[in-house]
Amino acid sequence: MVNPLDSLTGTVVLGLVITVVMVLFVNAIGA
């Protein structure tokens, strides 16, 4: 199986995906 962290592009894309998930999570929590 390919590890996305083996490429820079995969690393940056994963970082951006985590960013989106984080924003959705914070908006769900917060007042």
Add this chain to the structure above:
Amino acid sequence: MEFGYDFWLFVVRWLHVLSGVMWIGLLWYFNFVQTPTVPTIPEDLRPAIPKHIMPVALFWFRWAAVSTVVWGLILAWMNGYLAPSLAIGLTDNVAKHAMIGIGMWMGLIMAFNVWFIIWPNQQKVIGLVEASAEEKPKAARAAALASRTNTMLSIPMLYAMVSAQNLY
């Protein structure tokens, strides 16, 4: 200008950002510049990297990580949101505390990676610590994956830090 509480809050934030730029700047140098470039360097020139560049870069890298975390925790304490942020806003349902708290935990995980995975393994790779020929590739792989993990985390971590300051 008054040298009151707000001024010292600013000084601590400035030291936190200075240290963070040094830390993440070197992290991105390793991942965006050095690692992809090494295979293109002529064989006879390559030893310069582990012998001369890496020891200095890793010194500033690991101590900048400590400095960033220490000033960041002091900053959160001075702002009065250290505890609710470490609880990622779940104790008070404040979005700003959730956002800065997630960024703080990512930063803490990244600093842990620097000191307990990247640094010990890089010491084997660059020859500061004895390692067998079998151990070296394993150490290089562990250090590379932890470094890539930190590069990945740096993107949401910086979004969390900056947006907590500006959007929430």
